[in-house]
Amino acid sequence: MKVxxxxxxxxxNQAKTESLQEGDMLVNILHCVQDHFxxxxxxxxxxxxxxxxxxxxxxxxxxxxxxxxxxTKPRGKYVIRVCVNLPCHVTGGRQIMETLKEELKIxxxxxxxxxxFTLETTxxxxxxxxxxxxxxxxxxxxxxTPKKVREIIEELRAGGDEK
Amino acid sequence: MSKIxxxxxxxxxxxxxxxxxxxxxxxxxxxxxxxxxxxxxAAGAKDTxxxxxxxxxxxxxxxxxxxxxxxxxxxxxxxxxxxxxxDCEPIVYGHVTPENARRIVKLHIVENQIVSDxxxxxxxI
Amino acid sequence: xxxxxxxxLICAGGACISSGEESVKQALERExxxxxxxxxxxxxxxxxxxxxxxxxxxxxxxxxxxxxxLTPKAAQEIVEEHLLKGRVVxxxxxxxxxxxxxxQVAEKLPFFSRQVRIVTRNxxxxxxxxIEEYIARDGYFALAKVLREMTSEEVIEEVKKSGLxxxxxxxxxxxxxxxxxxxxxxxxxxxxCNADEGDPGAFMDRSVLEGDPHTVLEAMIIAGYAIGANQxxxxxxxxxxxxxxxxNTAISQAREYGFLGSNIMGTEFSFDIEIRIGAGAFVCGEExxxxxxxxxxxxxxxxKPPYPAERxxxxxxxxxxxxxxxxxxxxxxxxxxxxxxxxxxxxSPGTKVFALAGKIVNTGLVEVxxxxxxxxxxxxxxxxxxxxxxxxxxxTGGPSGGCIPAQYFDTPVDYDSxxxxxxxxxxxxxxxxxxxxCMVDVAKFFLEFTxxxxxxxxxxxxxxxxxxxxxxxxITSGEGTEExxxxxxxxxxxxKDTALCGLGQTAPNPVLSTLEYYRDEYEMHVKxxxxxxxxxxxxxxxxIDESKCVGCTACARVCPVNAISGEVRKAHVIDNEKCVRxxxxxxxxRFNAINKVSP
Numbered sequence: 091m092k093v094x095x096x097x098x099x100x101x102x103n104q105a106k107t108e109s110l111q112e113g114d115m116l117v118n119i120l121h122c123v124q125d126h127f128x129x130x131x132x133x134x135x136x137x138x139x140x141x142x143x144x145x146x147x148x149x150x151x152x153x154x155x156x157x158x159x160x161x162t163k164p165r166g167k168y169v170i171r172v173c174v175n176l177p178c179h180v181t182g183g184r185q186i187m188e189t190l191k192e193e194l195k196i197x198x199x200x201x202x203x204x205x206x207f208t209l210e211t212t213x214x215x216x217x218x219x220x221x222x223x224x225x226x227x228x229x230x231x232x233x234x235t236p237k238k239v240r241e242i243i244e245e246l247r248a249g250g251d252e253k
Numbered sequence: 254m255s256k257i258x259x260x261x262x263x264x265x266x267x268x269x270x271x272x273x274x275x276x277x278x279x280x281x282x283x284x285x286x287x288x289x290x291x292x293x294x295a296a297g298a299k300d301t302x303x304x305x306x307x308x309x310x311x312x313x314x315x316x317x318x319x320x321x322x323x324x325x326x327x328x329x330x331x332x333x334x335x336x337x338x339x340d341c342e343p344i345v346y347g348h349v350t351p352e353n354a355r356r357i358v359k360l361h362i363v364e365n366q367i368v369s370d371x372x373x374x375x376x377x378i
Numbered sequence: 379x380x381x382x383x384x385x386x387l388i389c390a391g392g393a394c395i396s397s398g399e400e401s402v403k404q405a406l407e408r409e410x411x412x413x414x415x416x417x418x419x420x421x422x423x424x425x426x427x428x429x430x431x432x433x434x435x436x437x438x439x440x441x442x443x444x445x446x447x448l449t450p451k452a453a454q455e456i457v458e459e460h461l462l463k464g465r466v467v468x469x470x471x472x473x474x475x476x477x478x479x480x481x482q483v484a485e486k487l488p489f490f491s492r493q494v495r496i497v498t499r500n501x502x503x504x505x506x507x508x509i510e511e512y513i514a515r516d517g518y519f520a521l522a523k524v525l526r527e528m529t530s531e532e533v534i535e536e537v538k539k540s541g542l543x544x545x546x547x548x549x550x551x552x553x554x555x556x557x558x559x560x561x562x563x564x565x566x567x568x569x570x571c572n573a574d575e576g577d578p579g580a581f582m583d584r585s586v587l588e589g590d591p592h593t594v595l596e597a598m599i600i601a602g603y604a605i606g607a608n609q610x611x612x613x614x615x616x617x618x619x620x621x622x623x624x625x626n627t628a629i630s631q632a633r634e635y636g637f638l639g640s641n642i643m644g645t646e647f648s649f650d651i652e653i654r655i656g657a658g659a660f661v662c663g664e665e666x667x668x669x670x671x672x673x674x675x676x677x678x679x680x681x682k683p684p685y686p687a688e689r690x691x692x693x694x695x696x697x698x699x700x701x702x703x704x705x706x707x708x709x710x711x712x713x714x715x716x717x718x719x720x721x722x723x724x725x726s727p728g729t730k731v732f733a734l735a736g737k738i739v740n741t742g743l744v745e746v747x748x749x750x751x752x753x754x755x756x757x758x759x760x761x762x763x764x765x766x767x768x769x770x771x772x773x774t775g776g777p778s779g780g781c782i783p784a785q786y787f788d789t790p791v792d793y794d795s796x797x798x799x800x801x802x803x804x805x806x807x808x809x810x811x812x813x814x815x816c817m818v819d820v821a822k823f824f825l826e827f828t829x830x831x832x833x834x835x836x837x838x839x840x841x842x843x844x845x846x847x848x849x850x851x852x853i854t855s856g857e858g859t860e861e862x863x864x865x866x867x868x869x870x871x872x873x874k875d876t877a878l879c880g881l882g883q884t885a886p887n888p889v890l891s892t893l894e895y896y897r898d899e900y901e902m903h904v905k906x907x908x909x910x911x912x913x914x915x916x917x918x919x920x921x922i923d924e925s926k927c928v929g930c931t932a933c934a935r936v937c938p939v940n941a942i943s944g945e946v947r948k949a950h951v952i953d954n955e956k957c958v959r960x961x962x963x964x965x966x967x968r969f970n971a972i973n974k975v976s977p
Binding site for chain 3: 115116117118120121152153156157158159160171175176177179180181188212213214215216217218219220221223225228229230231232233
């Protein structure tokens with residue numbers, strides 16, 4: 091993948107103008123950069139961020155690898171985050187996870203060969219009223235059953251957007 | 254939107270916004286029910302409803318809610334409208350054209366007089 | 379704006395959106411324009427109304443009729459019947475446990491009528507994207523009062539007098555925190571709103587942010603005035619995109635109306651707020667970790683003291699309160715500390731928002747006065763068990779809290795009473811469990827969570843919780859010894875005393891509280907190698923009841939590991955050596971012939 095570095099520079103400089111404080115923008119910038127590249131941060135981009143903010147690259151990676159929402163590897167078009175907390179657990183979350191693994195034939199943290207799906211876990215999404223819950227990119231799906239999960243995957247595979 | 258500079262500015266916005274919100278409250282002085290059965294609609298109840306809403310707006314009345322109901326069974330005098338004020342007998346008016354609707358709002362709601370020439374029925378059914 | 383005949387408040391909280399609110403709203407709009415009602419019917423998307431298990435839901439005013447479990451087809455019927463003809467559509471009204479139609483008016487449902495709403499006073503009633511609706515319900519009047527009539531000291535005094543305690547979990551007196559921050563020595567000061575709500579099962583902050591974002595902004599501006607700060611940050615989890623969107627809208631509206639920026643409401647006071655978005659780290663809810671994250675570093679906690687009131691963001695004095703705490707501030711200022719103190723108990727005044735989840739009929743959010751008993755909360759408001767089996771325990775306070783067994787359900791809910799039981803108020807998540815839930819499994823579950831979320835900075839938390847988890851795994855797989863129970867307790871108490879931050883210090887609570895109240899269950903796992911709740915896979919087996927099995931072969935066909943054998947029309951058997959206890963066979967058996975047993 092070719093990385094357009096001038097674009098990254100632009101993002102960083104844009105963020106600099108938006109913030110009132112110096113230096114607190116690293117997490118924000120990483121969010122923006124990640125959005126720009128779909129859903130991961132390529133090493134070249136991380137280097138630019140370090141240069142532009144005038145901080146060591148190690149500092150960028152220190153932060154980058156700490157937070158689960160950032161990835162250094164390319165992720166699928168759809169990142170599926172499965173809530174693995176107790177409210178979802180007692181209402182059948184384990185089955186949802188198993189169905190997804192079975193359906194996508196990948197384990198947690200992996201991406202399907204066609205680059206469509208990445209499977210991840212997430213902490214509580216705060217939608218316990220309709221548990222079990224998953225989040226596909228920015229869309230929530232609740233009250234899930236293995237059947238519903240299969241339907242959602244099928245729909246996304248068929249090229250439909252999130253609902 | 255100019256910036257709010259004083260409590261008076263804030264009060265002004267509140268007054269306006271409260272009016273919009275009050276309509277949702279169930280605790281109002283009364284309500285006007287427009288019969289919107291098929292017969293009523295066919296007789297022009299939609300225009301009546303709109304006229305009532307506009308008239309209330311013009312008179313700056315906010316404590317009256319406007320609701321719709323099914324057919325009251327008085328099809329021959331449609332469009333019909335029931336005015337039910339707190340602690341008063343309900344009044345049903347018939348042949349409420351938009352023009353008559355305006356009169357009802359002005360006389361009955363504002364001045365508290367029954368519009369006798371449109372009166373169809375008084376009291377509970 | 380023209381006067382409207384009907385206003386439809388449709389809940390656009392996260393839970394309702396995930397169960398299809400959008401398509402219901404579109405259907406409503408389509409039908410309304412089909413009948414040319416768009417001038418007289420108004421649709422407002424509100425924040426979470428709290429009754430998440432009934433979603434998608436809406437209330438039609440002025441009558442206040444509450445419709446639930448909506449579909450696009452339901453929307454069509456309701457437009458045709460209710461809006462057009464004024465007839466309530468009974469099919470979609472809320473029905474009680476026996477199917478009777480209970481009051482159709484939202485305010486009269488027990489779920490709503492038992493609540494006292496201070497924090498969530500506007501959530502579900504106003505359009506969160508419209509600042510004027512907030513103003514209509516006295517929004518920004520507390521700010522006006524503070525700026526016009528009160529000195530900073532008076533504001534702090536009022537908050538102190540109210541007895542408000544931090545709703546994030548620990549229950550630190552809010553007024554005292556404000557005072558300490560005001561006294562902080564740094565020149566610049568900051569106000570931070572902790573919206574990194576991460577406790578499993580707690581979602582009241584999300585609901586307030588989505589449903590009434592302005593109340594948080596107003597409170598932060600007041601706090602800024604009180605402590606002498608001109609800059610605020612709201613730290614929100616990235617997992618809450620809708621809350622972020624609504625906050626962004628609210629901030630730009632507040633700037634436009636002059637509530638944020640320089641010379642607020644024509645005074646000398648200036649204040650602005652920025653959003654900082656987290657990136658998926660539970661520990662960032664801890665205040666020193668949150669500060670590190672705002673500064674763009676790894677979100678790791680540090681030793682306290684110094685407390686953030688002395689050294690917070692950029693080493694400046696910083697006030698950190700959570701969303702729910704802030705939402706209490708405008709009403710306290712407007713109605714006074716005495717009013718606030720008249721609600722709740724002496725040491726825990728006011729209300730608390732609880733998120734009911736798990737095996738309970740009415741899942742969702744409820745706001746109740748402090749001091750209500752667990753029984754009232756779970757049975758009268760929550761509607762009791764959803765499975766027909768009695769409630770065994772309720773877990774409060776997430777991974778930092780404990781399990782409270784049913785025999786203590788007469789306990790009043792306040793900070794001190796819960797602490798005495800070894801649980802904590804925490805952020806207000808309540809997860810209800812019945813006899814099918816194994817307490818050892820629950821404890822293990824939370825430990826997995828903590829091990830995963832431990833930031834790794836201090837040894838007791840990083841290594842200690844891992845060892846505790848290892849012991850629990852041993853116990854649930856049938857390898858446990860009595861010695862292990864002793865080890866578990868000793869280890870838990872050590873971590874409690876030595877970990878660096880709140881997350882680590884409270885991490886053993888789920889284990890310690892279950893060990894205390896359900897020691898018999900632990901002992902059964904250890905001594906008899908039995909899991910009475912049939913939850914621990916290694917301690918359960920599946921058996922086919924020969925007298926019930928008709929030999930239909932459905933189970934054998936669905937078994938993923940071919941562990942079931944038998945001839946057609948003859949009783950089948952399960953080879954428990956091969957069986958992976960996935961439960962697929964039980965699901966397909968139409969004769970209830972397959973049972974889970976332990977051992």
